[in-house]
Structures are given as structure tokens and as C-alpha cells.
Amino acid sequence: MKRLEGKVALITGAGSGFGLGIAETFAREGARVAIVDINEAAARAAAEGIGAAAIGLAADVSKASDVNRAVAATLAAFGKLDIVVNNAGISHRNRPMLEVEEDEFDRVFAVNVKSIYLFAKAAVPLMQSQGRGVIINVGSTAGLRPRPGLTWYNSTKGAVHTMTKSMAVELAPQRIRVCALAPVAGETPLLATFMGEDTPEKRALFVNSIPLGRFSTPQDIANAALYLASDEASMITGVVLEVDGGRCI
Numbered sequence: 001m002k003r004l005e006g007k008v009a010l011i012t013g014a015g016s017g018f019g020l021g022i023a024e025t026f027a028r029e030g031a032r033v034a035i036v037d038i039n040e041a042a043a044r045a046a047a048e049g050i051g052a053a054a055i056g057l058a059a060d061v062s063k064a065s066d067v068n069r070a071v072a073a074t075l076a077a078f079g080k081l082d083i084v085v086n087n088a089g090i091s092h093r094n095r096p097m098l099e100v101e102e103d104e105f106d107r108v109f110a111v112n113v114k115s116i117y118l119f120a121k122a123a124v125p126l127m128q129s130q131g132r133g134v135i136i137n138v139g140s141t142a143g144l145r146p147r148p149g150l151t152w153y154n155s156t157k158g159a160v161h162t163m164t165k166s167m168a169v170e171l172a173p174q175r176i177r178v179c180a181l182a183p184v185a186g187e188t189p190l191l192a193t194f195m196g197e198d199t200p201e202k203r204a205l206f207v208n209s210i211p212l213g214r215f216s217t218p219q220d221i222a223n224a225a226l227y228l229a230s231d232e233a234s235m236i237t238g239v240v241l242e243v244d245g246g247r248c249i
Contacts, residue, residue, distance in 0.1 A: 002030030003230045008121070010034040010070065012061050012115065013088030015042025017188035018138065021218025022085055022225045027053045029226060031083070031134040034074040036061070037086070061088045062110035064118050068236065071122040076174045076193045080130060083229045084086045084123050086116050087138040089156075094196035097151035105152050112156035116163055124176065132175040134229050138221075139180045157182075160241045168238030177237040184244035186216035213245030 009026050013019040015037030023033045027050045035050075037043040040058035047056035055077050059066035062089045074081055081117065090111045092104045116137055142150055143157030150213025164180040171178060183192055184207055192198040207213060227233055242248050 002028075003226060005030035005084075007031045007082040007229070008034075008080050009083035009085065010036060010074050010081060010119075011087055012036045012059070012119070013057075014085075015039050016216050017190070018183065018186065019085070019087040020046050021222040022087060023054065024050060024232040025219070025220055025222035026083075026216070026229070029230075032078045032080060034070065036070050036088070047095065053068065061086075062085060062107075062117065064121070065187035067118040067122050069114070069128070074128070081123055082102040082127050082130070083134045083136070083137070084119055085136045085225060085229075085238045086119055086160075087122065088115060089138065089140075089170070089190070091150065093193050094149040096149070100152055101201050108152055109156055112153075113159045113163070116160065117227075122168065123190070124171065126214050127176050128169075128174045133177070135167065135171075135176065135178045137178070137180045138230055139164070139182045139240060140181075141182050141242065143182045144182055144240070144242070144248045146177050148192065159214055164240060165238045166204040177228075177233070179233070179237060180240040181221060181224055181228070182240050182242045183216050183221050183249070184210055184247040186217070186221070190214075191215070209247060210244070211249065214245065216243060216245065 009031045010042045011023045014035040033051045035046045036059050043056035057070045059070040075109045087165040092100045117176045139160040140157040142154040146154035168178040195202040
């Protein structure tokens, strides 16, 4: 029996990186998946790579109209929604906090934080009517051990972790579990942004801060998401699972 047999999952930011790894893994484990990404071509290509069990949808996760359309399209294609993975995220470039412009600040909070509110508004009523559901929010080690240069990004991930815990407590009576992942830096499109500049020296500094000695991979994050989404984790809610090679110790 596949671990997500019969489940329907919507994953944001799934055209590449961690989100794509999660979508591919969920599909292999029996789920039908809605791949949501601001890049429509990437979303559709990812869905085509998975096959009939996937659809690709374009959405700006910071806009309520886009979020509502994505949830409606998922329902139209698959008839229900069991799992939402709020993976979409952006960052400002690594630099002193006062050099980040206001529009950058607003955009980072809109994509990383407001999107969770919008998907809750759209998806939680469906899960309540079904009598169960799982929401997985992708936070970061940056929200647990913040470092200079990413102050406003770090703050969004701290918000994600706190939202996760509060949502978990509030939604538990409806049998809706809410958990978060806190990945360490990985080989994704955001890596260069985190470093400020992608050089061998910068990479070495980042890797040297991880006790297990490597960046995270999309499969690392997908494996953790799979566990939290599965019935094996039916007694787990409100956790922020560090997938960090020991970075936060």
C-alpha cells in the first residue's frame, strides 16, 4: 500500500526545488497532486513529467484570487483536497537589513507569510467539511538560528513557525493537522540569494556550518514532508521538524 494512496495534495512553489521534489515523491506514493507555481511553464512541465496524476496551475500565492482559483481547479480535477504544502517562498538578497527596500520587504512577507493565511481561508473549510486534513508549512532554519544579512527573510520564517503551532492547536478539534519543516539551505534557486553571491568560498562557509557536511536536497525535504503528510504521523501536529543536518544544534 502506497503511503498517500487516494490522497489529493496541493503543493505551492512546486515548479522547481523543494516543491518539485515533494510533488514527485507524493505522486510516487499514490497521491494526485496539484503543482502550483508563479511560473506557469514550470508548473505545467512538472505536471507533465509526473503524468496523469498531476495538474499544473499558475498562481501568485500572495493574491487571494489566484489562491482561490488554484483550490477550485484542484477540486474540479480531483474532487477533494487532503493535503496543502505551503512551500512557495522568496528572499531578499543577503545584505544589511537597512539596504532592503520597502517593496522588497512587503513582497517577502506577502509570499512567505500572507500566502499561508490565504490558503487557510481557501482550504481549511474544505478540510473541515471532510473531517480531516493536513497542512505543511515550509519554514527554515533561518527562523530558528537567524544570522545577519537575511533579517527580514528570517523574520518571515519565524512567523511561519509560530503560525504553524497556533493553527495546529486551533484546528486540532477538526482533525486537521498542521506541521512545519525547517530545511537548511539546499540546492534550489534561492541558494544564491541566501549567499549574496554564489562563489566557492561562500558555499564552503555555508557547508561548514552544517555538521553533516552538505546542503539539503529536494529529496531530503520531500521525505520529511511525506512522513508528516502520511497517516503514520496521525498523532503529530504543531511540530517544526528540522531537516538541517544538525545546523540548529
